[in-house]
Amino acid sequence: MKQNYKTIDYEWLTRPTGDPFADAGGFAIEYLSEKFPNMDILELIDYITKIYVEKWGGKLNAFFLNSKITQPAFKGARKIEETVKYFCALVKEEETSQEGYCRITGRRTKIFNGGRDNSIMTGSGTLINYHHFFQKGISLSKEALIRIHFVPFACQQLQGKIGLMQSSNEVLSRLFVRLTVEKNLHEIGVGLSEGVARSNYNKPANAIFDFVDFALSKLIEFRESNILPSLTLYHFTNFGASPEIQLYQLPAKVFLFYRTCLQPRFKDDWQKFVRCHYFDGKHKGARYNIETEKFEIIKSKNTEVIEQEEYRQWFNRIYNKLLINENIRMEMLRWSRKHPFNFEIVSIYQQNIIGMKKETIIKIKELAAFLVREEDADRIKKRIKALDGAKNASHLRRFILKDVVVANYAEGSKKAIVSVDDYVNYLFPDGAYWAEIRDLLLIAIYQELHERDLISEELKAELKPEIEEEVIND
Numbered sequence: 508m509k510q511n512y513k514t515i516d517y518e519w520l521t522r523p524t525g526d527p528f529a530d531a532g533g534f535a536i537e538y539l540s541e542k543f544p545n546m547d548i549l550e551l552i553d554y555i556t557k558i559y560v561e562k563w564g565g566k567l568n569a570f571f572l573n574s575k576i577t578q579p580a581f582k583g584a585r586k587i588e589e590t591v592k593y594f595c596a597l598v599k600e601e602e603t604s605q606e607g608y609c610r611i612t613g614r615r616t617k618i619f620n621g622g623r624d625n626s627i628m629t630g631s632g633t634l635i636n637y638h639h640f641f642q643k644g645i646s647l648s649k650e651a652l653i654r655i656h657f658v659p660f661a662c663q664q665l666q667g668k669i670g671l672m673q674s675s676n677e678v679l680s681r682l683f684v685r686l687t688v689e690k691n692l693h694e695i696g697v698g699l700s701e702g703v704a705r706s707n708y709n710k711p712a713n714a715i716f717d718f719v720d721f722a723l724s725k726l727i728e729f730r731e732s733n734i735l736p737s738l739t740l741y742h743f744t745n746f747g748a749s750p751e752i753q754l755y756q757l758p759a760k761v762f763l764f765y766r767t768c769l770q771p772r773f774k775d776d777w778q779k780f781v782r783c784h785y786f787d788g789k790h791k792g793a794r795y796n797i798e799t800e801k802f803e804i805i806k807s808k809n810t811e812v813i814e815q816e817e818y819r820q821w822f823n824r825i826y827n828k829l830l831i832n833e834n835i836r837m838e839m840l841r842w843s844r845k846h847p848f849n850f851e852i853v854s855i856y857q858q859n860i861i862g863m864k865k866e867t868i869i870k871i872k873e874l875a876a877f878l879v880r881e882e883d884a885d886r887i888k889k890r891i892k893a894l895d896g897a898k899n900a901s902h903l904r905r906f907i908l909k910d911v912v913v914a915n916y917a918e919g920s921k922k923a924i925v926s927v928d929d930y931v932n933y934l935f936p937d938g939a940y941w942a943e944i945r946d947l948l949l950i951a952i953y954q955e956l957h958e959r960d961l962i963s964e965e966l967k968a969e970l971k972p973e974i975e976e977e978v979i980n981d
Contacts, residue, residue, distance in 0.1 A: 508540035509547040514600050519612055519650040520548065523680075526611045527673040527741055528627045531661040532654035534684035539657075548653065549595060555657055556590045562695055563702045569669050569744045570659050572623040594656070597649045609648035618646040626655050627745055628752055661687050663706040665714055668744045670706055672718055675759070676736035679722055679729075686721070711755045712826040713819065715740050719757070719765060730766065735759040761829050764859050768852060776849045780825070780842050787821040797846075834861070836946050843950045847957040853950055863943075867933040870925075871944065874911055875951030877924060882961055887952075894949055900941035907934070 510517050521537040523530050539551055546554065556576070559567055565576045565586055575581060575589040596602045597619065604617040621629055622645075629645045647655075661684040662671045672683040687704055694700035708714040715738060723730055737759045743752035768777040783795040785802070793802040793813060802813040828835050839853055850872065857863040878890050890910055897903040907925065915924040925934070934944055956962040 508536075508543075508551070509545060511547040512549075512598050514598060514649075515548060516614075516616075516648075516650055517548075519614065519648070520653060522612075523677055524611050524613075524651075526651075527671060527739070528658050529611045529651055529654045530673065530680060531671055531684050532657040534681050535657040535661040535688055536654060537681075538685055538688050539660075549591070549598060552594045552653065552656060553587070553591050555660060556587050558691075558695065558700075559659065560584075560586045562700050566702045567659055569703075569746050570627055570662075571625065572745060572747065574624040577624075594653065597652060600649070602649075607646055609651055610645050611651040612648055614648060616648050618648055619652060621645040621647040621652060621655075623745060623750070625652055627658060628743060628750060659703055660691055662703055663687055663690075663714075664703050665706040665711065665742060666709050668742050669703065670711070670714060671741040671743075672715070672738060673741065674736045674738050676734065678726065679736050679738065682722055682725065683718060709820055710822055710826075711740055711742055712830045713823060715755060715757055715830065716765065716826050719762065720769075723766060723769060735763050737762065755830055757830060758832075760859050764856060765829070767855055767859075773849055773852055776847070777852060779846065780839075780848060781823065782815075782818075783842065784824040784838060785818045785821040786824060787818070790818075790821075793818075829860075836861075836943065840946050840950050840953075843953040843957075848950075848954060850951060850954045853947065857947065861943075864933060866929075867944075868947075870929050870933050871947050871951050873924070874907070874948060875955050877911060877915065878948075878952055879955045879959070879961065882959060884961065887956070887961070891949065891952060894945060894952075897941075897945050900935070903941050903945050904935065 508517070521533040521540075523533070536548075536551065539555070540546070543551065543554070559565060559576055560583070567574065568577050571577050575593055576586045578586070578589075581589055593602075600617055602619055604619050606615065607618040608615050609618055623629065626645060626647065658671075662669045664670070672680070674680045674683075690704045691700060694704065706714050708717060719738070728734060729736075738757040740755040740757075741752060742755060744750060767773065779797055782800065783797075785795070787793070790802070790804060790813060793804045795801075796803050799812075800815060802818050804811040804813070825835055825838060827833075828838075835856070839848065839856075842848055854865075854868045857868060858865055879887050893906055893910065894903075897906055912923075912925050935941070953962070
């Protein structure tokens with residue numbers, strides 16, 4: 508970018524600030540300045556403004572209220588003229604200003620009033636109690652206001668609102684903006700651009716995990732390293748009388764777990780598990796076919812097949828639960844009853860997401876191996892029924908004492924399979940949820956059966972009524 512104006516601090520046009528909108532706009536400026544190195548900042552503003560008006564028809568109402576572009580009184584070329592005129596006055600410091608601290612950059616400089624016409628999610632100028640010291644608007648530097656003008660080019664339309672992805676890791680934040688800007692430029696180049704770029708997904712959770720997939724495919728350093736970023740999707744609209752914003756957050760620990768699940772040794776099991784949990788109310792009765800990797804709806808005369816491109820737009824129970832910090836243990840149990848599923852995935856989930864001790868996982872695996880030791884289908888079936896039927900902590904303790912501890916002694920073993928230390932510190936520690944131990948023990952048992960090729964169709968059918976009910980009510 509040419510640096511033609513001494514009144515501009517060019518570093519602060521792109522330097523990260525911690526503000527998601529200013530940073531997105533800064534990354535967009537950074538990309539465009541690399542693409543058009545012979546333009547100065549006012550020429551870039553003119554370039555982007557013409558796109559907003561001529562290609563997008565001025566449809567920026569989700570970002571700015573009554574701005575020079577969204578102002579109904581201005582038509583066509585007038586929108587461009589008034590916008591460029593405003594920013595030219597801003598750059599030359601001809602707009603009304605005062606000395607103070609910019610609320611975004613923190614610098615002491617000349618500051619200007621920002622309202623819903625030139626900034627995002629900052630409140631209305633008429634509600635002066637919204638702002639510091641009853642000011643008419645948020646106090647921003649010209650660099651911050653310029654950055655915000657580029658934000659629409661760094662966002663995507665998602666489920667009727669605007670989506671902006673930012674990360675605790677600057678590289679990922681920049682990647683999302685770069686991906687979006689390139690998408691916009693491509694659509695403009697082929698004559699398909701009519702507004703803000705549309706996300707490939709219509710569900711926030713799906714969009715977030717798809718971006719993680721993309722990032723892991725493009726950035727080698729994020730695959731096997733100690734880099735543990737978090738992600739935040741800002742899902743918002745600044746439209747008219749009903750501005751709103753919702754944040755969807757992917758914590759670093761979930762990023763780590765998800766990244767681990769995509770390792771070659773886990774990927775196949777994990778993807779089958781996740782894909783089975785897509786759901787759409789308009790396609791009731793659809794069942795996932797593991798062999799074809801498609802959903803099918805069996806009808807009276809034929810079978811309707813739903814391709815991956817379509818069902819990936821559906822609600823995904825696993826993605827959603829990971830995003831809102833809900834436990835997916837029951838889904839793992841339900842899946843394990845019928846399908847092989849690497850128990851190490853369960854172990855990693857319990858340790859990294861739930862916070863279970865590694866010793867507890869090891870002990871559960873040991874108990875599961877003991878309970879299927881004879882490889883006797885009838886005995887195993889009875890034990891599964893007994894374990895399934897445990898309704899409280901007392902029932903579970905009785906099961907472990909009778910079917911594990913007593914049985915171990917009866918077989919003449921000289922080594923205790925459950926020590927007092929195991930019992931108190933790992934199986935039933937203070938604050939632990941007994942049902943979690945039961946469910947994990949069931950999962951471990953089923954996986955032992957799958958590994959030993961002992962699972963039968965009869966055992967697969969042994970689904971508890973309440974678990975089936977959970978599926979029906981999704």
